Amino acid sequence: MLDSPRLKSAFLAVRRDPPTVEDLRSTTVTDDPVQRRDLILIERARSGDLDAFNDLVVLYQDQLFALVVRMVPDRDQASDAVQEAFFSAFRNLHRFRGGSVKSWLNRICVNAAMDTQRARKRRPVQPYAELDKEDWQPPAGSDADPEQTALHSERGRVLADALEAITDEQRAAIVLYDVEGYDYAEIAEMTGVSLGTVKSRIHRGRLALRDLLGDRMELFRG
Numbered sequence: 001m002l003d004s005p006r007l008k009s010a011f012l013a014v015r016r017d018p019p020t021v022e023d024l025r026s027t028t029v030t031d032d033p034v035q036r037r038d039l040i041l042i043e044r045a046r047s048g049d050l051d052a053f054n055d056l057v058v059l060y061q062d063q064l065f066a067l068v069v070r071m072v073p074d075r076d077q078a079s080d081a082v083q084e085a086f087f088s089a090f091r092n093l094h095r096f097r098g099g100s101v102k103s104w105l106n107r108i109c110v111n112a113a114m115d116t117q118r119a120r121k122r123r124p125v126q127p128y129a130e131l132d133k134e135d136w137q138p139p140a141g142s143d144a145d146p147e148q149t150a151l152h153s154e155r156g157r158v159l160a161d162a163l164e165a166i167t168d169e170q171r172a173a174i175v176l177y178d179v180e181g182y183d184y185a186e187i188a189e190m191t192g193v194s195l196g197t198v199k200s201r202i203h204r205g206r207l208a209l210r211d212l213l214g215d216r217m218e219l220f221r222g
Helices: 005-011 033-046 051-073 075-091 100-121 146-165 170-179 184-189 195-220
Strands: none
Touching: 005 075, 033 100, 033 184, 051 075, 051 170, 075 100, 100 170, 100 184, 146 170, 146 195, 170 184, 170 195, 184 195
16 A cells, blocks of 8 residues: 555665564663564664664554545545655654654544545545445355345445534544544544543534434434
8 A cells, every 4th residue: 555656765665574573672661562663663763764664664554544544535545644644754753752653653644634634625435445345345145135235335325424524523533432442542642632622522523423314313223
């Protein structure tokens, strides 16, 4: 996804085998081996090691794309948002102040996704991108119910329209909380707002969705 010529020109060729934790040595103190690995890579990248930053790209590009594509329904735009987030992270390595590297990257990606949403001029496609693909679930058997298949498709379309109608901030909070499973504190850190604001966005977003879906709730029952 992120090995386009544009990305390669900035970070060289993306390597597919990032180093293992055991191969790394650092004075960084942390009990979490994944966090220790990430901090070491950040330290190396800050010192000018582009391969170290490429390793971070390899480690997190798929996770971040899975997050952003929920917020930016168009897969090409989502991919662009993730690329831009990595460019931003690289440009701002000096601003990293410790803590979770994953959360730091998530926060940058969420901001990039929201910027992309605000800049979009055309109507977005399905927010649940897997619904647009035929291989997201096992092939239907001979006993598949066409009515259930049609119902599932209609649910996706109706929910897509409802999510598109709420604010970008509410949609981001709901996707992060209800779909991705992040807690309030993690969402607050990623979006740069207070816990109260996160809770308010989720609450108001759910109320807005309830109003928007009020006359179609039969689709989501049973």
